[in-house]
Amino acid sequence: MPILSVKDLQVTFDVRSAGSWPWTPPRKLHAVGGLSFDLEPGQTVGLVGESGSGKSTVARALVGTVPASGGQILFEGQDLAAMSPQERRRHRKDVQMVFQDPLAALNPRMTVGDIVAEPLVTHHPETSRAEVKKRVGDIMERVGLLPNLVNRYPHEFSGGQCQRIGIARALVMKPKLLICDEPVSALDVSVQAQVVNLLRDLQRDMGLSMIFIAHDLSVVKHISDRIVVMYLGRIMESGPAREVTLRPRHPYTQALISSVPIPDPVLEKARPRPILEGELPSPLSPPSGCVFRTRCPKAKPDCAEPKDRIQREGEVQVACPYQEVKDALAV
Amino acid sequence: MKLASGDAKLLDETAQLASIRGRSLWADARGRFLRNRAALLGLIVLVLVAIFALFGGYFAKYEPDYVDFSLMGANAYRGVPSFESGHYFGVDFDGRDLFARTVQGTGISMLVGVVGALVAVVVGTLYGATAGYIGGRVDNIMMRTVDILMSIPFMFVLILMLVIFGRSMFMLFLGIGLISWLDMSRIARGQTLSIKNKEFVEAAVATGVRPFTIILRHVVPNLLGIVIVYSTLLVPQMIIFESFISYLGLGIQEPQTSLGALINQGAEQMNNGTLWMLAFPLFFFLVTLFAFFFVGDGLRDALDPKDR
Numbered sequence: 001m002p003i004l005s006v007k008d009l010q011v012t013f014d015v016r017s018a019g020s021w022p023w024t025p026p027r028k029l030h031a032v033g034g035l036s037f038d039l040e041p042g043q044t045v046g047l048v049g050e051s052g053s054g055k056s057t058v059a060r061a062l063v064g065t066v067p068a069s070g071g072q073i074l075f076e077g078q079d080l081a082a083m084s085p086q087e088r089r090r091h092r093k094d095v096q097m098v099f100q101d102p103l104a105a106l107n108p109r110m111t112v113g114d115i116v117a118e119p120l121v122t123h124h125p126e127t128s129r130a131e132v133k134k135r136v137g138d139i140m141e142r143v144g145l146l147p148n149l150v151n152r153y154p155h156e157f158s159g160g161q162c163q164r165i166g167i168a169r170a171l172v173m174k175p176k177l178l179i180c181d182e183p184v185s186a187l188d189v190s191v192q193a194q195v196v197n198l199l200r201d202l203q204r205d206m207g208l209s210m211i212f213i214a215h216d217l218s219v220v221k222h223i224s225d226r227i228v229v230m231y232l233g234r235i236m237e238s239g240p241a242r243e244v245t246l247r248p249r250h251p252y253t254q255a256l257i258s259s260v261p262i263p264d265p266v267l268e269k270a271r272p273r274p275i276l277e278g279e280l281p282s283p284l285s286p287p288s289g290c291v292f293r294t295r296c297p298k299a300k301p302d303c304a305e306p307k308d309r310i311q312r313e314g315e316v317q318v319a320c321p322y323q324e325v326k327d328a329l330a331v
Numbered sequence: 332m333k334l335a336s337g338d339a340k341l342l343d344e345t346a347q348l349a350s351i352r353g354r355s356l357w358a359d360a361r362g363r364f365l366r367n368r369a370a371l372l373g374l375i376v377l378v379l380v381a382i383f384a385l386f387g388g389y390f391a392k393y394e395p396d397y398v399d400f401s402l403m404g405a406n407a408y409r410g411v412p413s414f415e416s417g418h419y420f421g422v423d424f425d426g427r428d429l430f431a432r433t434v435q436g437t438g439i440s441m442l443v444g445v446v447g448a449l450v451a452v453v454v455g456t457l458y459g460a461t462a463g464y465i466g467g468r469v470d471n472i473m474m475r476t477v478d479i480l481m482s483i484p485f486m487f488v489l490i491l492m493l494v495i496f497g498r499s500m501f502m503l504f505l506g507i508g509l510i511s512w513l514d515m516s517r518i519a520r521g522q523t524l525s526i527k528n529k530e531f532v533e534a535a536v537a538t539g540v541r542p543f544t545i546i547l548r549h550v551v552p553n554l555l556g557i558v559i560v561y562s563t564l565l566v567p568q569m570i571i572f573e574s575f576i577s578y579l580g581l582g583i584q585e586p587q588t589s590l591g592a593l594i595n596q597g598a599e600q601m602n603n604g605t606l607w608m609l610a611f612p613l614f615f616f617l618v619t620l621f622a623f624f625f626v627g628d629g630l631r632d633a634l635d636p637k638d639r
Contacts, residue, residue, distance in 0.1 A: 090539075092539035095537075104529055104531065106531055107548075108553065109355070109552040110552075153355050155356070
């Protein structure tokens, strides 16, 4: 049984145009429109897509800082989306999140020790000070920080260290599910590798299930078991990580993969590049039918028709009837 | 053996490492503030004025409400400031010792200023932070209430209150407390709006921290810098406000006095050759205000987020 099962998740935001009357109904922005995927215990699902594709909104809906406007978030069989705020609060310790901007995610007025201890003190206020100190020290050591840094403040640390503090805070309650919202995109490449490897080690040791969000496919394929490719709040392609990265089917996935540089000048020069033109359309007025058709190199007239386009092939799902398998190196 | 001593040294070093203290943003700000000469001078002057107000009474030869009838009508030449007579600052129109009265007036004026600022800080910050953090309709209702309260000309309301319910310290504090927090709540709300979208607040929400705890633990400490600056600038505003009320003759009641009341009485005698009645209270009034403004300026520079 999957630990997390997302079914037809919808997230909409109300957008008020400037200068409108208070009683005019706001326009709906569909940030996430009908997202479904499963996460097996101990595995990692990678969410990829360019900026504005709704990845972070999915993370926020899963962790509960943004309300889901439709669909189900089944965590161990219980629907998180349907819970009252009080009920939900009790489940929060099982689902924790690592944030994109390491420094902004830490309160500048609190010491590192207080930051890491906050989930512990919140969910178990009866814990003795010595016990809190011990567990904070343990987890800080586990993420590769010296425990004697507890009295320091976030601005005294580097980006990579701040991200380790963020990970320590997320893991101090020993959650079952960890949501990483672009945890490495604000770090430089050498530190990225350290943090990704740390996350993999922690996942193995603590039996974590993970959702890993990134706009960089090369990072995601390194850590994920399954990959979900998103565009404008919808799934374009999903499947096992190797299948999606090595044999992309959807034109959007192919374009994403072609944008990852190959660290070999000869191969890099030789391969053709289908470059995506234009900008992401506004989610306030998404294109009819297939949302990707305005930028798709293979768009046909009937792509504008609203219909179910999902094609299943083994474990892979592709939302395009004109999909064809391409080798990752040849796209 | 050598190895063992090396190990011992390493252990020593590790033990020293065990107690690394961080430099908080507050400590940084304190350092910047203490390097600012004008602000430091302002703080020293404030401390001196506070000492004067608290302990000056012990040096006075007369009680503030003791009337020396022998001086009546002879103030201009027999009530002049002098050390021999014990009237260091001279006497006021009624023949009372001006030194003792200035001590009392300074104390009451500072009390009014500090109480007003304190009410502003506690009520205004919590009110504004709550409105800003909850947002939506609650925010609208709370802030429109503030708008309505602000649109009432409070000086008239306060004067009416003092006339109807009688002039008393309590009424004055009530009146000052009623208006002082309005501006503060707006400032706190504005800051909260930007703080609540920071990721560390989201992290706290995701952790499951209760909204009120988030306001107290994550929002308020981060807007305190601006609140402190504003409140040090609010204290002199409150003192001026009280002085104005007292100047109109509605504030502090006799035999109690405040700097505003003393200045008022001194100004009435300006043409009678007894300028000291105006000069001494005015000196303390101005020095206190300037000191507060310098301290406020220094705090603003020290806590300025752009400096971080």
